[in-house]
Amino acid sequence: MTETVPAQRPPFRLPRRDDGTPPTGPVSARPDGTAPGSVDEETFRQALAVHAAGVVVITAQSEGVPVGLTATSFSSVSLDPPLVSFYVAQESTTWPWLRSADHFAVNILTGDQAELAARFARKGVDRFAEPTRWRPGPLGAPLLQDVSAHLVCLPYDTFTVGDHVLVVGLVAEAGVYHPGHPLLYHQGRFGRFTTHP
Numbered sequence: 001m002t003e004t005v006p007a008q009r010p011p012f013r014l015p016r017r018d019d020g021t022p023p024t025g026p027v028s029a030r031p032d033g034t035a036p037g038s039v040d041e042e043t044f045r046q047a048l049a050v051h052a053a054g055v056v057v058i059t060a061q062s063e064g065v066p067v068g069l070t071a072t073s074f075s076s077v078s079l080d081p082p083l084v085s086f087y088v089a090q091e092s093t094t095w096p097w098l099r100s101a102d103h104f105a106v107n108i109l110t111g112d113q114a115e116l117a118a119r120f121a122r123k124g125v126d127r128f129a130e131p132t133r134w135r136p137g138p139l140g141a142p143l144l145q146d147v148s149a150h151l152v153c154l155p156y157d158t159f160t161v162g163d164h165v166l167v168v169g170l171v172a173e174a175g176v177y178h179p180g181h182p183l184l185y186h187q188g189r190f191g192r193f194t195t196h197p
C-alpha cells in the first residue's frame with residue numbers, strides 16, 4: 001500500500017530585512033488573487049478589539065512637570081536583563097515629554113481603576129489633579145496610589161515601528177501591592193478578571 005503524503009504548503013514568510021528596511025508591500029498573491037498586507041482597516045480594528053489586555057499608566061516627571069498616559073500595549077520583554085516595553089503613538093502629545101525624561105514608571109492598574117485609566121487617556125484635563133492620587137517615586141517619577149504594581153524603568157531603547165514608537169525600559173525598581181485584581185480592556189470597555197471555577 002502506498003502512503004499518500006499530504007502536499008505541504010510553504011509557510012508564508014515576509015521577506016528578510018537584513019538591510020533594516022521594512023517590507024514594502026505584498027509578497028505574493030493569495031489563491032483568491034487578493035494580496036497579503038491589504039487587510040481591511042475596520043476588520044483589523046475589530047480583530048484587535050477582541051484581544052483583552054491589561055491596562056497600565058505610564059508616568060514620568062519631565063522638566064518638573066508630571067506627565068502620563070494610559071496604555072494597553074505594555075508587555076514584558078526580558079528577564080535578564082529585566083526589560084519591559086510599551087508602544088506610544090508618534091502623534092501623542094505626551095510622548096515628547098516622556099522621551100526627554102530620564103526614567104519612567106509603569107503603573108499596573110487594578111479592577112477598581114477604570115476611571116483613572118479613562119482620565120489618563122483624556123485630552124484637555126490635568127490628569128494628575130484630584131481625584132488622582134499619586135506620590136513621587138524613588139527616582140522622582142509619579143507613582144499612582146492603590147495600583148496592582150509599579151515598575152520604575154530607565155530608558156533602554158526605542159524603535160519607530162509604523163505610526164508608533166516601541167519604548168523598551170530597563171526595570172530598576174518594582175513594587176507589588178494588589179496582585180489578584182487587574183483592570184482589563186476589551187472591545188472598547190474596561191472590565192475585571194475572573195478565574196475559571
Ligand SMILES: Cc1cc2nc3c(=O)[nH]c(=O)nc-3n(C[C@H](O)[C@H](O)[C@H](O)COP(=O)(O)O)c2cc1C
Nearest residue numbers: 069070071072073087088089092093094120121185
Ligand atoms: C484603554 C486605552 C489604551 C490605550 N493604549 C495606548 C497605547 O498603548 N499607546 C498609546 O500611544 N496610546 C494609548 N492610548 C491612548 C492614550 O492613553 C492617550 O489617549 C493618547 O495618547 C492621547 O493623549 P496624549 O496626546 O496625551 O498622548 C490608550 C487609550 C485607552 C483608553
